[in-house]
Amino acid sequence: MPTANASVAVSAPGKVLLAGGYLVLDRSYTGLVLGLSARINVVAGEILTEEGVQLNEIVVDSPQFQEAQWRYGYHLAPERGGIKVTQLQVGPTISANPFVETTLSYALTYIDAVVSSKKTHGAIKSSRIIILADNDYYSHSHASSSGRFAKFPVTLKGANKTGLGSSAALVTSLTASLLTHYLPATIFDLSSKQGKQTLHNLAQAAHCAAQGKVGSGFDVAAAVYGSCTYRRFSPSILNALPEPGAPGFSDKLLAVVDGEQWDVEVEDDGVTLPPGLVLRMCDVDCGSQTVGMVKKVLSWRSQDEQHSTALWNDLQSKNEDLAATLKAGALDQLPGKLSQVRELIRQMGRESDVPIEPDTQTELLDAVSALEGVYGGVVPGAGGYDALALLMRDDDQTLARVQDFLATWSRDKDAKVKLLGVKGEMEGVRQESLDVYDGWL
Numbered sequence: 176m177p178t179a180n181a182s183v184a185v186s187a188p189g190k191v192l193l194a195g196g197y198l199v200l201d202r203s204y205t206g207l208v209l210g211l212s213a214r215i216n217v218v219a220g221e222i223l224t225e226e227g228v229q230l231n232e233i234v235v236d237s238p239q240f241q242e243a244q245w246r247y248g249y250h251l252a253p254e255r256g257g258i259k260v261t262q263l264q265v266g267p268t269i270s271a272n273p274f275v276e277t278t279l280s281y282a283l284t285y286i287d288a289v290v291s292s293k294k295t296h297g298a299i300k301s302s303r304i305i306i307l308a309d310n311d312y313y314s315h316s317h318a319s320s321s322g323r324f325a326k327f328p329v330t331l332k333g334a335n336k337t338g339l340g341s342s343a344a345l346v347t348s349l350t351a352s353l354l355t356h357y358l359p360a361t362i363f364d365l366s367s368k369q370g371k372q373t374l375h376n377l378a379q380a381a382h383c384a385a386q387g388k389v390g391s392g393f394d395v396a397a398a399v400y401g402s403c404t405y406r407r408f409s410p411s412i413l414n415a416l417p418e419p420g421a422p423g424f425s426d427k428l429l430a431v432v433d434g435e436q437w438d439v440e441v442e443d444d445g446v447t448l449p450p451g452l453v454l455r456m457c458d459v460d461c462g463s464q465t466v467g468m469v470k471k472v473l474s475w476r477s478q479d480e481q482h483s484t485a486l487w488n489d490l491q492s493k494n495e496d497l498a499a500t501l502k503a504g505a506l507d508q509l510p511g512k513l514s515q516v517r518e519l520i521r522q523m524g525r526e527s528d529v530p531i532e533p534d535t536q537t538e539l540l541d542a543v544s545a546l547e548g549v550y551g552g553v554v555p556g557a558g559g560y561d562a563l564a565l566l567m568r569d570d571d572q573t574l575a576r577v578q579d580f581l582a583t584w585s586r587d588k589d590a591k592v593k594l595l596g597v598k599g600e601m602e603g604v605r606q607e608s609l610d611v612y613d614g615w616l
């Protein structure tokens with residue numbers, strides 16, 4: 176097998192669900208997904224050993240964080256259980272990274288299965304993986320260095336996430352880098368439609384397994400395809416998968432990833448940002464519990480289905496209006512369309528007793544939306560207290576106006592509200608040139 180191609184680098188974007196939170200969990204509805212300029216980058220290369228020395232090890236480093244090296248041994252499990260990955264203890268402590276570990280099992284098993292089905296020879300060779308995340312994924316009041324990739328004086332657990340979908344971007348770029356590194360371009364080509372489809376299916380499967388639940392998967396779709404309208408896949412597609420290493424895992428994974436049953440619909444021209452308009456994220460420093468919120472909204476949804484379906488249908492049509500307005504570049508209509516979406520989101524929140532757009536966020540959104548150059552905004556995704564997505568004019572004056580306003584707001588309200596540097600962006604996963612990471616490899 177032509178293992179260990181030269182080192183390869185891949186990056187995948189973060190996400191924001193501009194409209195369609197909760198609805199997108201149901202295949203009858205769609206979500207308006209934007210990719211973000213903040214990317215998770217993964218470099219995969221060979222480990223060079225002295226002649227005659229044989230290693231079976233994958234070393235993963237996330238050098239921006241403290242204690243962020245994970246080393247894994249791997250072997251071919253019996254009864255077609257695929258590649259079983261086991262974390263090795265290096266220092267006195269061992270900290271798990273389930274997203275990295277599960278992705279390694281899934282991607283290496285898939286690679287091994289594809290290669291054996293094509294009757295090419297060779298075992299998977301050791302490799303070294305480096306993860307570099309753009310700074311906006313973490314709140315970094317304590318970050319040192321001002322370069323593209325900050326160095327954080329804390330462990331990954333100690334860094335507060337800003338909710339931009341680091342795990343989905345990581346799983347996607349790690350999977351893509353492994354496929355590109357280990358497979359010849361005739362079998363896997365990241366730039367092709369088929370390559371993206373393979374990556375999407377495999378990354379969805381790995382991400383669901385790592386997080387221990389099947390969400391809508393819009394975050395993985397954003398990482399692969401960038402901005403899009405998204406209709407989820409049927410969760411039953413992933414039902415038949417055993418644990419990595421369990422008998423039959425390898426064949427079943429191959430059948431799932433390459434199977435015809437994927438009913439996901441991604442329209443990558445579904446969401447566009449007209450020239451002169453920018454999407455920016457506002458970080459409100461305080462976390463909310465998405466899991467509890469989802470449970471409560473879905474329980475409200477099932478209590479009076481006729482009523483909740485009517486509300487969701489109405490909200491879906493307002494979300495589609497918003498997408499159409501963006502597509503048409505009808506900027507003067509944006510404030511009205513955003514208000515209509517927000518109104519129904521607040522109704523859903525009131526009826527389900529979930530703080531989807533809590534009063535403090537309403538107050539802030541209304542105030543920011545009144546600034547010159549700001550068209551409006553929403554509580555993205557599941558909503559809650561921790562973020563806003565704003566649509567505004569893409570110029571320095573508007574930026575300064577919003578920044579000044581938020582600084583004053585933070586002082587007056589004793590809150591911590593600030594714009595992140597990240598912007599909405601169209602492009603999904605892509606291969607990168609290695610020189611981008613000078614000094615880190």
Ligand SMILES: Nc1ncnc2c1ncn2[C@@H]1O[C@H](COP(=O)(O)OP(=O)(O)OP(=O)(O)O)[C@@H](O)[C@H]1O
Nearest residue numbers: 237272273274306308336338339340341342343345
């Ligand atoms: N730079 C990194 N290096 C290694 N692992 C990372 C890195 N960034 C994120 N991860 C992995 O992703 C996990 C965080 O994923 P989680 O789903 O909790 O958050 P998120 O995807 O950023 O947020 P959200 O789903 O709210 O948008 C971390 O615990 C770690 O396993």
Ligand SMILES: C[C@@](O)(CCOP(=O)(O)O)CC(=O)O
Nearest residue numbers: 196197390391392556557558
């Ligand atoms: C509530 C939900 O629809 C969106 C959650 O989005 P976020 O994690 O808040 O960005 C859940 C999902 O789509 O998996």
